[in-house]
Amino acid sequence: xxxxxxxxxxxxxxxxxxxxxxxxxxxxxxxxxxxxxxxxxxxxxxxxxxxxxxxxxxxxxxxxxxxxxxxxxxxxxxxxxxxxxxxxxxxxxxxxxxxxxxxxxxxxxxxxxxxxxxxxxxxxxxxxxxxxxxxxxxxxxxxxxxxxxxxxxxxxxxxxxxxxxxxxxxxxxxxxxxxxxxxxxxxxxxxxxxxxxxxxxxxxxxxxxxxxxxxxxxxxxxxxxxxxxxxxxxxxxxxxxxxxxxxxxxxxxxxxxxxxxxxxxxxxxxxxxxxxx
Numbered sequence: 001x002x003x004x005x006x007x008x009x010x011x012x013x014x015x016x017x018x019x020x021x022x023x024x025x026x027x028x029x030x031x032x033x034x035x036x037x038x039x040x041x042x043x044x045x046x047x048x049x050x051x052x053x054x055x056x057x058x059x060x061x062x063x064x065x066x067x068x069x070x071x072x073x074x075x076x077x078x079x080x081x082x083x084x085x086x087x088x089x090x091x092x093x094x095x096x097x098x099x100x101x102x103x104x105x106x107x108x109x110x111x112x113x114x115x116x117x118x119x120x121x122x123x124x125x126x127x128x129x130x131x132x133x134x135x136x137x138x139x140x141x142x143x144x145x146x147x148x149x150x151x152x153x154x155x156x157x158x159x160x161x162x163x164x165x166x167x168x169x170x171x172x173x174x175x176x177x178x179x180x181x182x183x184x185x186x187x188x189x190x191x192x193x194x195x196x197x198x199x200x201x202x203x204x205x206x207x208x209x210x211x212x213x214x215x216x217x218x219x220x221x222x223x224x225x226x227x228x229x230x231x232x233x234x235x236x237x238x239x240x241x242x243x244x245x246x247x248x249x250x251x252x253x254x255x256x257x258x259x260x261x262x263x264x265x266x267x268x269x270x271x272x273x274x275x276x277x
Contacts, residue, residue, distance in 0.1 A: 112239070153222075170224075
């Protein structure tokens with residue numbers, strides 16, 4: 001005779017590990033999409049310096065102005081049009097909600113942390129990599145060369161007049177492990193606020209941010225960036241839970257998010273990307 005053993009179900013749900021977004025340190029919110037689906041940014045040219053004509057007798061002077069030949073500034077535009085308009089919907093059956101540990105608000109929070117935030121991060125990192133002002137040749141990174149390569153990237157930013165404050169260094173967990181073996185991080189305490197936003201150390205004045213490889217493009221080694229280079233707007237976030245809808249018995253959960261990321265043409269030199277083989 002078989003004996004059926006007693007089963008006991010926990011009131012906890014075995015969820016996957018999750019990680020909050022760290023892109024707020026890498027991007028800016030300088031542009032306002034309120035009331036519009038796109039933003040147009042003007043790009044104006046400059047003019048060269050001339051020798052000022054201090055003394056002139058008015059003879060054989062080709063220009064009327066003593067400041068040099070008068071030129072009109074060229075004015076171009078770049079349009080930032082939001083391309084990503086995503087949504088989700090799921091139902092929690094009324095009996096499941098009563099007899100199990102499933103709760104609508106908790107499941108909604110989990111959907112945002114496990115699905116929405118990774119999608120946002122992937123969009124930002126891919127946009128920055130694809131539009132980086134400097135993309136180095138792919139190499140094999142090792143503990144013996146990683147610090148040297150980061151310094152080379154930092155020098156490129158310096159030569160391109162990128163501000164040396166607020167820079168960030170994005171690395172994968174594997175590259176971070178190499179850094180720990182090869183260099184000593186700056187002896188600077190990372191404040192609570194920065195730690196909460198994802199900074200794990202300071203290297204040559206740059207915030208070091210460790211990002212899972214799953215949220216980064218393939219062959220990602222490291223990236224140096226300044227927040228002025230990229231803007232990552234979230235135009236709309238609309239989440240809701242609805243009880244006893246006509247087409248379902250239970251709680252219906254919906255979400256919609258409209259977002260994108262843009263690297264500005266005149267600021268792209270603020271991003272240095274190092275791929276690996």
